[in-house]
Amino acid sequence: MQEFLASNQLAESLKRLVQGDANARDDVLEYSGERLRQLTRKMLNDFPVVRRWSETDDVLQNALLRLLNALQTLQPANERDFLGLAALQIRRELIDLARRFKGPHGLATNHDSNPAEDRLHQPLTTFDPADLAQWTEIHEAIGELPDAEREAVDLIFYQGLSQDDSAGILGVSVRTLQRRWHSALVRLDDRRTR
Amino acid sequence: MTDERDDSEIVAELLLHWERARQGGDTPDVDALCANHLEFKPELLRRIKSIERMEGRLGVTVSTRPQDASDNAGSSPPADVPGYEIECLIDRGGAGLVFKAVEIALQRTVALKMLAHDFPQADHLERFRREAEAIARLQHPNIVHIHAIGDAGSRPYYAMEFIDGGTLADQIRRRTGSPRETAELVSVLARAIENAHQAGIVHRDLKPSNILMTIDGTPKIGDFGLAKHLDVETAHTRTGDIIGTPAYMSPEQAGGDTKSTGAQTDIHALGTILYEMLTGSTPFPGRSAIHTLQRILTEHAVFSKRSHAGIPQDLQAICLKCLEKRPQDRYSTAADLADDLDRFLSNQPVTVRSPSRLSRMRRWVRRHPAWSVTLVLAVAELLFLLSSWRQSHAEALAIQQRAIEVAPQAREVLERNCAPCHGLKRRERELDVLDHRLLLDSNRRLVVASSPESSRLIQRIEDGSMPPEEDELIYPRVSQQELVILQDWIAGGAPAFGDTSSKPVVEYSALAMTVKQIFHEKCYNCHRYDVAEGGIKILHHRLLTDVRRVVVPGDPSNSELMQLLTQQHAKGRMPPIGSPQLSPEQIEDVRFWIELGAPPFPMGPSIEMSNR
Structure with missing residues (x-):
């Protein structure tokens, strides 16, 4: 991530994007694509049932297409806005995906393992609709956090940034960032156990 | 209230101490942290538990340092690939690296492809094996040939023929x-x-x-x-x-x-x-x-x-x-x-x-140019007349058929938009819109069969007077989709409603509700029905999409509304500088709503913006 953020090329591309250079969109996506892929994989790792139906990179491709579409119209003024937008697209894609799979008529119903992975000596995993529902709820709940807390979660969770980097991007102290992070997690957990 | 906030602040401060201790590698001592604030210990423990539980669920290991150094690790070859002598890197892409190498036993040059990381992710590994297996199954002179598949340490590789004529x-x-x-x-x-x-x-x-x-x-x-x-x-x-x-x-x-x-x-x-x-x-x-x-x-x-x-x-x-x-x-x-x-x-x-x-036809045309023209014109005219007749007959049938198909939906539209005031429970002006006979009463001219433009129902919807504008925060304007259903139903003779429609014409859209909230919060003051006059009435969906066309469903970049919201210069920017602005996320919500086809605003009051 350091490499991603420290990349002069990314900063340069974002600058060009802000100045209205349409070609900069592709560059920005290229630089951030790898990071976004890691995130999606990380988030899907716990859900083999989802991976069975829609591979990590398919999810990411959709998220990137959404992001590309968003960048057609919106011009993020800085890294902070761009990373926020990217997190938003991933969140939406994952929520959509989970909705498609869960429920009595979801695609995943009555399919309880991933045969391909069994062959690869992965632990046998069983589909638990409750997990998938909770997963959706977490992403939705993050979307409804107060702005300051949601930004902290976007950067630390969705973007995988360190607290230092996140605080730098938001222009706040690390302590403030940590406060927001704690508050967001407590709020999310309260909501989950409510 | 103030005390509560102060207490919460103290616990938040204690959490920061706890955070510093755990990141320093120590096991935070909660008792020591609360030495001067024993009364806050239960709350502190509750929050710590919440934080740890959520971090576990999200899979986040919190650190002030960058977390994923391993993500970028290892883009070099392993020190030793048994049986090969690596010369140089010739290509890289995705998760793979390709090296030029010499297979020592046969002294032949090969291309050695391997994963970039020492500890590859399971899906990279799976894809890599899939690729090796795929090529290995193929034996064709015009498909790259694989010599060997193996593992170098924790990294799988395969050796294939080295081809050096470029691509x-x-x-x-x-x-x-x-x-x-x-x-x-x-x-x-x-x-x-x-x-x-x-x-x-x-x-x-x-x-x-x-x-x-x-x-x-x-x-x-x-x-x-x-x-x-x-x-x-x-x-x-x-x-x-x-x-x-x-x-x-x-x-x-x-x-x-x-x-x-x-x-x-x-x-x-x-x-x-x-x-x-x-x-x-x-x-x-x-x-x-x-x-x-x-x-x-x-x-x-x-x-x-x-x-x-x-x-x-x-x-x-x-x-x-x-x-x-x-x-x-x-x-x-x-x-x-x-x-x-x-x-x-x-x-x-x-x-x-x-x-x-x-070719034969071309030659014939070249020999008989005048005949060709006459023949083509005659055939074209005949086809035109025939198709016109068939078309008008087919069109009339199609209009009737369409009306029968949409009749249940027309009922659903009327039930949702009009029945709250003109229904069984509340019969304002002695009208129950679900009573087919009353609706087609020739004295009222509410619905004139086969003539939507003469029907007062359609006129009142189009001029915006029904449902009443003053209720627009609760009852949205009739959307274009719904209006078209009613028009089609009337155009085809306004047949009986038939069975109740199982699927609403307008599906509830949470995103549309969010956008309605945003408009309500940020635009409504200047663009409400009684202030906007001839301008944009922001909650009038059909006005946005079809009358004034400031929203082009499915095409945010050509939607004037988006251009106004994202305008960099103060001149022409909406909301005007000095007024509360839409956050980037709210702008994105609006953009995404348009991209999804700008689904109509749902009925009901917009929910208060929760703690944002």
Whole structure:
């Protein structure tokens, strides 16, 4: 991530994007694509049932297409806005995906393992609709956090940034960032156990 | 209240101490932390538990330092690959690296492909093995040959023949080939890819840079990283490649329909390569990746009559057959494509059209120009008259049929928008809109069968007076979709409602509700029904989409509303500078709402913006 953020090329591309250079969109996506892929994989790792139906990179491709579409119209003024937008697209894609799979008529119903992975000596995993529902709820709940807390979660969770980097991007102290992070997690957990 | 906030602040402060301790590698001592604030210990413990639980669920390991150094680790070869001597890195992409190496026992140069990381992710590993297995199953002179598969430490690798004549992409950059040379080469590629298809493997990423050329000009297909087994359900895609090189994607790939990718996907790619070799450009060059994708999805490939005049018609027809939008309209197999190319090369008629018949007709027209014109005109006129009659008859039937189909939906629209005031429970003006007889009462002229424009119901909806504007925060304006249903129903004679519709005309959209909230919060003061006058009434959905067209459903970039919201200059910006602005997320919500087709605002008051 350091490499991603420290990349002069990314900063340069974002600058060009802000100045209205349409070609900069592709560059920005290229630089951030790898990071976004890691995130999606990380988030899907716990859900083999989802991976069975829609591979990590398919999810990411959709998220990137959404992001590309968003960048057609919106011009993020800085890294902070761009990373926020990217997190938003991933969140939406994952929520959509989970909705498609869960429920009595979801695609995943009555399919309880991933045969391909069994062959690869992965632990046998069983589909638990409750997990998938909770997963959706977490992403939705993050979307409804107060702005300051949601930004902290976007950067630390969705973007995988360190607290230092996140605080730098938001222009706040690390302590403030940590406060927001704690508050967001407590709020999310309260909501989950409510 | 103040005390509560102070308490919460103290606990938050204690949490910061706890955070510092855990990040310093110590086990935080909660008792010590609370030494002076014992009363806060239960709350502190509760929050710590919450934080740890949520971090566990999210899989986040919190650190002030960058977390994922391992993500970027290891893009060098392992120190030792048994049996090989590595010379240099010759290519890298995605998760893989390709080295030039010497196989010591045979003293031959090979290309050694391996994963970039020492501890590869499971899906990288799976894809890599899939690729090795795919190529190993194929034995064809025009497909890169694998010599060996093995593991170097924790990294799998495979050794394949080393090909040093560059790629087809290099060749195209240097010059476009003659039509015959091009047909020969694509025919060879089609035979090779047919071999893969016969083995149950679809390449899915055919492009000139994946076709390696030997020194003597023999093409060899490589990079099966995206290959899919036809008999296996899962479909791997590699985003970097797809996003990076959309020019060679088929419409089914561009549309994200990975399940539909099959042998015809490769045939489309061969068509793209054929087109590029003939013209020097891919069929759908775009300003950006997304522009190219859009063109692939919506436009048909053509050859320019002027600049491509030198390309034989038969070859153009073969190429365009490969580039058909629907997979079933392309060649059924790569072998069929190769056969047609071979027919072209041996000057035989190709299957895509009948040149001999066309030639005969052309010759006849040249001999009898006057007759040709007269005949064409007469036939055209006859066809026109016939089709006009059939069309008007068919149209009348279709209008009636449509009315019967939408009648239950028309009932649903009336029930939702009008029945709250003019229904069974509340019969204002003695009207129950669900009473078909009352609705068609000729004295009231509410619904004049077959004449929507004379029907007062439609007039009142169109002039915005029904439902009453003052209720617009609760009852949204009738959307264009709903209005069309009513118009169609009336145009076809306003038949009986029939069964209750099972599916609402307008599905509830949480996003539309969010956008309604945003508009309510940020725009409504200046754009409410009684303030806006002739301007934009922000909650009037049909006004936005169809009357004033400031929102173009599905097309945010051409929506004036988006341009106003994202205007960089103070002049023309909405909301005006000085007023509360939309946050970037809210702007994105509006944009996404438009992209999804701007679904109508749901009924009901907009929910208070929760703690934002």
